[in-house]
Amino acid sequence: MDTYFHFPPDLFNILVDTIPRLNKTKKDLLLFFQNVGVPSTYLQPYYLLLNTNRSQFKKFDVTREVLATLNEQTEKMLGVRRKLLQRIVEFDSFETCYPNDKDRAKANVSDIQKIVKLKDTVTKYENYLSREQSEKIQEKQKVVDKLCQSRKHFVDLEQRFAQLFSIQNPQERGKKLEQVLNDIFMYFKIGIKEDFVIYDDETGKNCEQIDGVVEINHYLTLVEMKWEKEPLGVDKVGRFMSRLLVRKNVDGIIVSYASFTETAILTAKEALSISVLALVDLKDIYDVLNQKKDLVDFFSELIKNVKLYKNPKPRIDISGLKNIDFNYYD
Incomplete structure (x- = not known):
């Protein structure tokens, strides 16, 4: 009535x-x-x-x-x-x-x-039908809002990443690189912990710094990020490898702006019999984001190829990767 x-x-x-x-x-x-x-x-x-x-x-x-x-x-x-x-x-x-x-x-x-x-x-x-229709409209709107929010978040990260290339100060650029990549890892739901420092219990001195930890294919993976003018050599790749050797069932990824020397790649290849280590050019990550591809899929393919072909720096066809699912990531 x-x-x-x-x-x-x-x-x-x-x-x-x-x-x-x-x-x-x-x-x-x-x-x-x-x-x-x-x-x-x-x-x-x-x-x-x-x-x-x-x-x-x-x-x-x-x-x-x-x-x-x-x-x-x-x-x-x-x-x-x-x-x-x-x-x-x-x-x-x-x-x-x-x-x-x-x-x-x-x-x-x-x-x-x-x-x-x-x-x-x-x-x-x-x-009842009106309420049901209204609820469906609201649910659809939530999906649309989440999609828009996810896209906006991604665009913000992409812009922050692109801005790194205009920073002249190496220290400032290196720190922001860590921050941006960690935020990107968190966006793609693979980030677990941002950069952290391990101290010696007796002296209290910094004995190890790790840029970030992600989870790929259910394996913990240490990530080192380097923005240097020259390709990374054996010394820095070897130093990172030593961190992996003391951690059982932990993979490693080094991201380098200037790529790697041939001897560094050969050294990483020899170490594959002991631990999984992938070498990644920063440009590859840039291309993945620029082409709106799924970074999780990129790293999954990367680690899979490293293990399968015993090559620490395999070539990944970025165009063949899955597109970003903006409904899933936020």
Whole structure:
């Protein structure tokens, strides 16, 4: 009943035929309308007619006119129409009706109850469908919002990465490289811990610094990031290899701006019998991001090729990698 904004024709007509039968006298009819909240200004002309020309007061005509006025007021009289309808569907004092109106009044009230129940059921179902549709729209909007947020986050990371190439100060550039790559690893959900330092328990001195730790193919992988003008040589690759040798079942990746010397690559290759070490050019990561490819897929292919072909620096076809799923990453 709460959803009706007006009495539809079928309900309107049966109300016109019912209300005068439930109210025995003409005054009772006006009191009925007054008690359900019909404003006195609407009823005053009928009270005047009742007192001055009683014979012209026709209960059915008055009922039709009052209901029509209530309908015309749409939302303004919604509460009144609601209360009026409720009063009728709950009516059970048929003994107060005229004897010749009693059976017709009972039948009409029963029909009104069925109409109200049917319309209420339909309305509830329509409301259910409307809510369900609204929920689906909201869920779709959440997906769209998440997708937009993920894309924006990726673009921000891509821009930060590109800006590194304009930084002249090596220390500043190296530190920001670590920060940006760690943030990129976190975006792709492979980052576990950003750069950290291991100290000697006795001296308290810094004995080892690791740029980051990621998880690739369910293996922990230490990551070293280097931005130096010259290709990395055996000394720096060997130093990183020594960190892997003291850690069982931990792989390693060195990312270098200027690539690696031939001897460094050969040294890493010889160490593959003991530990997994991959050598990556920073340009490869840049190309992966620039082509909107999945960095997880890149590293997975990289490690797989290192193990399969015993080559620490295999060539990966970036164009053949999976595209980024922006619905998954954020």
